[in-house]
Amino acid sequence: GTSCFVEKRSCCLGVKPFSASQKTWPKISCAMNMSAHQSDDDRKLQLDQLIDKARKLWDRSPEPVKNFPWNTTLGNFIQLVLDLTLAVIKYLYVPVFTVTSISELSYCAHQRKLLLVPIPVLLGAAVAGILKETALKLSPRLRDAEVPWHLIAVTIFFTLIKLPGPYYPSLGRILIPHFANGVLLRTLWFAILWYRRPKALKILDSDN
Template sequence: MRVSMAQMGDPDKVKSQLGIIRERLWEAVPDSVKDFPWKKAEKKILEKLLFHGQKALKWSLIVLFIVSSLSDAIFSISRNQELIIPIGLLVGCLMTDFLRETLRELFPGSEGKVLQRHYLGLACFFVLVKFMSTYFALQARVFILNVANGGLMQVLWLWRSLVEENDKGNGENSISNQDAQLAITAED
């Protein structure tokens, strides 16, 4: 197993030495470890990590939206424009409904994943509106920020109702269904 420094200079010899070491280690591994379904375990772990990653991302974005909305409301109140808050929220909700109906007319028969993509596109649009509001004057900025908050709030509400409809259609809660499915396959 000892390799001299002269042998380490040649890349082919290093590869062959590593191959020999790998073979000897594999021979030393017990048969129970060799028979373990590693690919299946890897797949299940990746599914579980993706599921929890999606869940963490969802809640992080919701918390970010809440903090951002509170910040915008405090900004509006500090500028003595608190009456613009409900007007902006209403305009944002109405704008979301208008854009949603427009997307439904443009893409008829869209359900499931396509509808979720529409909502994702609407959410990205309103986030872009929030970022673009920095280029406007103070009064317009306050109104546009509240319009974007209203739009995002409506998108989140529609997305939530879409998930609830899908859960009713499936008969069970998708999160508990996925957890149960992962638990069953982990036992296999």
């Protein structure tokens, strides 16, 4: 009788904490959901207040400030930043490309696999021509654009492929960077022709 009583008491003691934990867990999760919902509401309220303050500030601003061409100024500023970025890339890209290409050639010479270099370079040059023609077919407006964005995109993409060259496997370290070099060399040539094209057109117009 005593052992049964002890077992019943132990069972009761063991069940009560478990039931209590089951009751407290929904309360905790509910409190967490309420706090998250309240934080979202606070953020929305703060955003609405900020928008209202901005509108009031704009309404109170003088007419010269309202009539100022802010959109045009922002567009000119973005264009200036892009021009400066392109100028820096234009003057730094060729030296960096030359140094990295010499390093890659020295590695191939060290591995005695210089004879493999022309194959990926020629393949890369062919791929560059295909990419250029495909971009012009997909977007004919690029032919009249002031900046060859399609060539810039190709250059950035294959530069990102070229830079991790030392971390490629042995054969990939030889083929992949030189494939990218072929693409970049021909893309650079396309860019030179692109920027010389307006000068040639001006000469033709002046002759006529």
